[in-house]
Amino acid sequence: MATDRPAWAPGDVAIDQPSVARIWDWFLGGSHNFAVDREVARKTLELMPEGPQMARLSRAFLRRAVEHCVRAGITQFIDLGSGIPTVGNVHEVAKRATPDARVAYVDIDPVAVAHTRQILAGDKQTTAIQADLRDTARVLASPELRGLLDFDKPIALLMVMVLHFVPDADDPRGILAAYRGALAPGSALVIAHGSRDTEGMPTSHLQTARKMYEREVGSVSLRTRAEVQALFEGFELVEPGVVWVPEWHPEPDEPSAGAAAAAVTAAADAASPRAGYAGMGIKRL
Template identity: 55%
Template sequence: MGERPDIDLTRPSAARVYDYYLGGAHNFAVDREMARKAVELWPDLPLIMQANRAFLRRAVEYCVARGVRQFLDLGSGIPTVGNVHEVARRVAPDARVVYVDHDPIAVTYSRNILGDDRRTAVVQEDLRRACDVLAAPEVRGLLDFDEPIAVMMVAVLHFVPDEDRPADVVAAYRDAVPPGSHLVVSHATHEGQDAEAADSHQDLYRKRTATPMTMRSTEEVRALLAGWEPVEPGVVHLPLWRPASHEDVTDRPERFAGLAVVGRKG
């Protein structure tokens, strides 16, 4: 696989924990231990993660259907099965994707998984440093900022605390991309959840990882989209965003403790 960067194997990584939830193999014992603890606190977590992945697929397909051929996947984690470029290329073989993550081991795994694919690139950077992300040679070399770009922020903004001004982070990418670009967001929420379970889950991430979680309400998530026009149906629970079929709609959408929205820059 190549030389691994120095990492702290005593502390879980949100990217590798997510990889474990999705059935990936790029995680360590400490990540699996935390994931199992999280599922004990919140038994629906595997279903929530699957619903989040299904939303990503539908959102990418939506963007491709509207002519988008470029994707900037921020906080991408490890591109396991069903990743952005795989979904996009089923319809658009020329789709180009830049994956961005700050976790060094996630970046190393990603580069090895993607190999010599010339239409993908991986950048190790913190999405909060938008200027550095946007100036990265991989980003500038692969993406054309005169053409629409889909900015993917899937299951990542809840790791940006209020003091880091997540709305400003989103706005920085909005200002960098041209009209016709899209923003894809999913975000953990406490709405409709057992308050004790939600607090325990956030506490677990706060104590165990370097990326504490901040669950937000529908209104708080909507506020992050200033300057983006939400497409129908707006901000909704994960399974309710343009479900592929009626069978995919649950009678308890709040069970999936995540909100989903796609915005368009006019």
Template identity: 50%
Template structure:
């Protein structure tokens, strides 16, 4: 396979990446054959997956719009992926042009492409780092030069924590960010998951595919996702199925929303 000029030399083009699979599902252009093969295979196994991906993207848009409406002007997007159309800075800048955004991802392609796209925007910065190390991220020049941690910051963990098992202590990792944030800061997260007995067609085979090809998925239901907001006060409507979190129109909703395979919420640090 010919290596495109935007792809770092150290990455393996034959190994799929979470960020690039997601980019493909969102009709992005920065993915490879291995990513597309896995993405198509996953949708073939679980037909409702594409709707879940788009539902997650729609939640991101609604969450950022809500956060700007309550005065947030600083965003730390963890596990940001590749900034395809409708990413955080685009939504935030439409609502509040002075908003500042730091994108963080461990994937070198996501970071390289983000930097090439955003290098001319002083309101946006990109950091390659592991989100499991809050101290390194919050102390990095990228964050310190752009975000004022003495003022409210919105930390975004969108479609991220289902790739983190309980053994990696997601609550402790979130606390590492929460404890450094100023009062009035927010946590917004979405999480793929189902309640027992509500598994959509192909759910178990989809999980097996990801475990074998990329990384295991950890499914969490509403109670477990709510527990991730420890130390935050949930805003209405609390943790809900993704399409049911502050829908822009009731016309968006259908009967499938009640069993949508994912949850989302936004919480405020008091």
């Protein structure tokens, strides 16, 4: 049966292929996803009902990390693997804290980039770039990036729930070293990363969902706490170091991601499942 193409979808996007960004959008209560994305998301939810809640926890961490950066005097951001903007976009959070914030979104998904550009139309302090974060030379040489950000001043590099889609064969530490080399002292690296370590959820949920995800979407490289900590090479970790996502500078009464997201998380464990680590590091030299 033919699938209708939504009016907002770019004509060159295959609407019968699931996308990480659009699946994540559905988990967060967004509307820029296709039927194939929703099918994979629902399968994930059946196998791992904690999934959508974990997505919301990572979005709450992103907000806290951006606010922490602004308090530290960092007002420039590169959001790698930014996905489709839903509630709690980096530029919204940053601009609430300082009107001077400048944000560059980078994603490989053309739907994510197209929708981001629609949202950002007329905003001269933000930009959206379609690129693979693994292609560091292309990202860092982007005219949009160089025209927006001052690389002589600190920049926060955000990699929230994206590095577990970069396998060891692609050398994630080498990728991070390339970005680190382009950043000025005082810059920050923010990471949230899926892990095969779990707490508050059955390990079987994560493993069965991972196998299905790899079959339907692509490879997933879940890493231990020590492996995530090693990704901060060249950065000085901010207290409390690399911890479970909801335990990094937690705040009471975290805001909900919205009614739509709340509806899809009804089956999730209310005890804040932990299957991912988060941390922030500062480049000193």
